[in-house]
Amino acid sequence: MERTIAAVLVVMVxxxxxxxxxxxxxxxxxxxxxxxxxxxxxxxxxxxxxxLLERAALTSPVEVQNIAQAQLGMHQPGPTEIKIVYVxxxxxx
Amino acid sequence: MSxxxxxxxxxxxxxxAQEVExxxxxxxxRVVKIFILIGFLVVIGRLxxxxxxxxxxxxxxxxARSIRVIKTPAVRGMITDRNNQPLAVSTVxxxxxxxxxxFHATRNTQKKLIKLLDISQKTLDRRVIHAPQNRQFAWLKxxxxxxxxxxxxxxxIPGVFFQREYHRFYPQGPITAQLVGITNIDQxxxxxxxxxxxxxxxxxxxxxxxxxxxxGDVIMPLExxxxxxxxxxxxxxxxxxxxxxxxxxxxxxxKKYQAASGSIVVLNPxxxxxLAMASFPSYNPNNRVGRHDGRYRNRAVTDVFEPGSTMxxxxxxxxxxxGKFTPETKIDTNPGRMKLDGHTILDEHVNxxxxxxxxxxxxxxxxxxxxxxLKLSEGKLMQxxxxxxxxxRTQSNFPGExxxxxxxxxHWGDFELATLGFxxxxxxxxxxxxxxxxxIANHGKDIPVTMLKRGNEVEGFQTVDRRLADQMxxxxxxxxxxxxTGWRAAIPGYKVAGKTATAQIAGNGGYLRxxxxxxxxxxxxxxxxxxVVSVVLNKPKSKAYFGGLIAAPVFAQVxxxxxxxxxxxxxxxxxxK
Numbered sequence: 001m002e003r004t005i006a007a008v009l010v011v012m013v014x015x016x017x018x019x020x021x022x023x024x025x026x027x028x029x030x031x032x033x034x035x036x037x038x039x040x041x042x043x044x045x046x047x048x049x050x051x052l053l054e055r056a057a058l059t060s061p062v063e064v065q066n067i068a069q070a071q072l073g074m075h076q077p078g079p080t081e082i083k084i085v086y087v088x089x090x091x092x093x
Numbered sequence: 094m095s096x097x098x099x100x101x102x103x104x105x106x107x108x109x110a111q112e113v114e115x116x117x118x119x120x121x122x123r124v125v126k127i128f129i130l131i132g133f134l135v136v137i138g139r140l141x142x143x144x145x146x147x148x149x150x151x152x153x154x155x156x157a158r159s160i161r162v163i164k165t166p167a168v169r170g171m172i173t174d175r176n177n178q179p180l181a182v183s184t185v186x187x188x189x190x191x192x193x194x195x196f197h198a199t200r201n202t203q204k205k206l207i208k209l210l211d212i213s214q215k216t217l218d219r220r221v222i223h224a225p226q227n228r229q230f231a232w233l234k235x236x237x238x239x240x241x242x243x244x245x246x247x248x249x250i251p252g253v254f255f256q257r258e259y260h261r262f263y264p265q266g267p268i269t270a271q272l273v274g275i276t277n278i279d280q281x282x283x284x285x286x287x288x289x290x291x292x293x294x295x296x297x298x299x300x301x302x303x304x305x306x307x308x309g310d311v312i313m314p315l316e317x318x319x320x321x322x323x324x325x326x327x328x329x330x331x332x333x334x335x336x337x338x339x340x341x342x343x344x345x346x347x348k349k350y351q352a353a354s355g356s357i358v359v360l361n362p363x364x365x366x367x368l369a370m371a372s373f374p375s376y377n378p379n380n381r382v383g384r385h386d387g388r389y390r391n392r393a394v395t396d397v398f399e400p401g402s403t404m405x406x407x408x409x410x411x412x413x414x415x416g417k418f419t420p421e422t423k424i425d426t427n428p429g430r431m432k433l434d435g436h437t438i439l440d441e442h443v444n445x446x447x448x449x450x451x452x453x454x455x456x457x458x459x460x461x462x463x464x465x466x467l468k469l470s471e472g473k474l475m476q477x478x479x480x481x482x483x484x485x486r487t488q489s490n491f492p493g494e495x496x497x498x499x500x501x502x503x504h505w506g507d508f509e510l511a512t513l514g515f516x517x518x519x520x521x522x523x524x525x526x527x528x529x530x531x532x533i534a535n536h537g538k539d540i541p542v543t544m545l546k547r548g549n550e551v552e553g554f555q556t557v558d559r560r561l562a563d564q565m566x567x568x569x570x571x572x573x574x575x576x577x578t579g580w581r582a583a584i585p586g587y588k589v590a591g592k593t594a595t596a597q598i599a600g601n602g603g604y605l606r607x608x609x610x611x612x613x614x615x616x617x618x619x620x621x622x623x624x625v626v627s628v629v630l631n632k633p634k635s636k637a638y639f640g641g642l643i644a645a646p647v648f649a650q651v652x653x654x655x656x657x658x659x660x661x662x663x664x665x666x667x668x669x670k
Contacts, residue, residue: 028313031313031314031315031316032314034314034317035314042185042257045168045185046184046185046239049182049183049184049185050184052171052179052182053179053182053184053262053264055179056178056179056182056264056265057264059178060264060265060337061268061333061334061337061338062266062268062337082657084586084662084663086662
């Protein structure tokens, strides 16, 4: 009886040792995956901030005014050049 | 026998010798075995001692040399205007550093390195090559664009490392410079709203445990101890289109009238939101060079000045509140001058004669205001000014905001009181003025100002009687009508209410000649105001310096543009033209 218990315990010790190794390995893989995902997040974040800045630069009023005036020959409408047009709601929709 | 004995003895002797030989070999062998065994035992004992007895200590020592906790930076939140236009954005940069002890590069590689880093050979020599013996850290250059860092990495120079950092960019540059403020190289807010909301914006860096090699490179991440708490985005009340418009108009005016500086505030009186706040001269927050001078101040909030005639509105408001005056009350300003306590009060060399209470404001008569003030009960004027927020900071939360000065003394001489009535002996900021006019524009309801976008409308506080505020609105309309001092602020299609001011600047030993603060504060459309604009031009050197001449047109320019941007239709006709 005692022998059986001892045998079972030995097997269990062995299994738990293997499990420890397995979990450790799994942990390492997941840390690596996490790191990869982090790197990817960082790259995307960098790209995002760069695109934001680019959009901000392109849509900045200074830029828009430059293009409108220099390239398209537009100018700020004076008070006499502005006409208010009221659109009825059913027409607008 | 003896032979036999001899014979037997000899072999016996030989065997004995053999036995002796054998036994000595065995003995030696045993000794060697014992030594080996002892050797093994010593090794095993030592192993056990190290592995069991000192395991914890040694493990600690090993970890101390290889396991490091590093900070993972949190991204600083973006600052945007009310329409999500970015005003301050953090982006990733690489900072290069070196361990001079490990650094090794040929002359040729060094040349490539300094070219990429954009530093001189001298700097490299000083920081790295001839660095003090014990130094193990030296910045090479901070805030490099990631692609440059990539090129440097490709050189594979031992002892050159990179740290990932963030750098703050301000896409609107000088237009929002003083308002948004700046951070230092470590991403901590130093000025402006970057400073005011630093905690909200910056977040909390995370912690990560990693294994590093001898040279300091991360070999393997072990675990994330704390996730970084990313910074929160901040949505301002500013509309960058109006901000641009204001800045541009201000810049033009400051240059045209050779003013020392100028500031402008655009406020929504219904919500208390600041739509634009600009100061000129300005600076480029992305490339700060030169002295840290007045250009860095957000003058609309930090600079106080004696407002002059724009204050008459509140003096006359006190008059209306006293019940002793109505807009039609006649006031005799003859002969356009008045002596008080040995000082003379003048109406700019014009005698307005007998005019109504309303015309006192329209013509900006000093004598008229003085006469009204002197009929008020003691303390009435101060009490009214206090209710409009003068002498106390607004709730803008802007760092370095000035409260302005209002003398706390209880008894005032007649002359002092009169001068207070037309805006001297009191200082205020352009923002305070805009806020105070906002109270009138909002029919007497005080809404606290904010620089952050408000989701819902704020419950205001009825500071002034609605009927009196409406009377004042009509009086202010007359200032901008033909015959008023502020007619240049008129905008076709809209009713404008406002007041001009040209206040002398005090210097050492009295008020300076030809040194003025010229301003205009007004709101539009007057009966249902959506915008309050306050314009201040400091020390214009041009021949034209009157507020009505130089500040009122700036008001008109900004307000007209802002009305168009906000899609506020002209009053009156609703026909299609």
